Amino acid sequence: WQRDGLRVEARDVSLAWQPWSLLQGKLTLNRLTAASVQVDDQRVPSEVSAPPTLLGLPLPVALAAFSVEQLRWTGPTPMTSVTASAITGRYQFDGLQHQLDLLGAQVASGRYSGRAVLTSIGPLLLDASLAGALTTPLPASKTPLPLAFQATARGPLTELLVNRPQPAGRNRRPAPPRVSRPGPRNRCRRPMRAFVIWTWPRCGQTRRKPG
Numbered sequence: 001w002q003r004d005g006l007r008v009e010a011r012d013v014s015l016a017w018q019p020w021s022l023l024q025g026k027l028t029l030n031r032l033t034a035a036s037v038q039v040d041d042q043r044v045p046s047e048v049s050a051p052p053t054l055l056g057l058p059l060p061v062a063l064a065a066f067s068v069e070q071l072r073w074t075g076p077t078p079m080t081s082v083t084a085s086a087i088t089g090r091y092q093f094d095g096l097q098h099q100l101d102l103l104g105a106q107v108a109s110g111r112y113s114g115r116a117v118l119t120s121i122g123p124l125l126l127d128a129s130l131a132g133a134l135t136t137p138l139p140a141s142k143t144p145l146p147l148a149f150q151a152t153a154r155g156p157l158t159e160l161l162v163n164r165p166q167p168a169g170r171n172r173r174p175a176p177p178r179v180s181r182p183g184p185r186n187r188c189r190r191p192m193r194a195f196v197i198w199t200w201p202r203c204g205q206t207r208r209k210p211g
Contacts, residue, residue: 005043010034026060036070041080053122055098063091082107096120102130109144110134124157 001008012035021028068087075081088103102114114130130151135144 005041007038007040007042009038011036022059026062029061029063030065032063032066034068037068037072039071039073041073041075043076052124054120055118055124056095056120057093060095061091061093065090093120108134109136118157126153126155126157128153 012033014031014033016030016032018028018030066087066089069085071084071087073080073082085106087105090101090103092099097120098116098118100116102112102116105112110132111134112130112132114128116126116128118127119125131149133146133148135146137144
């Protein structure tokens, strides 16, 4: 499938679902798997439009399990390209909110898992968490440094602005996530809050950075 500079290719796709669930007004899928998914996004960036106020679906959806053995996302620049493998999870939409459970994903030397819940009616509220374990090389050392982190974000989706996480070494603190604050016209709205916790197993140290 391709359109307007966006091309998506999936191979060895397998789907198991329950057709009779449509008679009950919902879509139930037992399993959705793909050996590989390649996304080539060469669309020209356009002006930022107003954030959506509705993200609903025509009917409730329940996907018990999904998996992608290999995912490759290619953007117009190297900074917008990523490769992941062994992606597993589940998803559901109950008519009011979306819930995505990431049971596991391998990106570079890190293994990640997380959960995200997003309301479908504005204001769109996000409740997300992400945990990961990875290793980073140290100068003049053959033994990589193991790191672990936990990140959470809660609040209006439009208030969230987080930098791409960068691994931190023994003597370097990771940059905290940037969270935009509501302007004078939005003072009555609760701002998004984000936290990141990094752990150095060898040093027995933990850093917590509030957003």
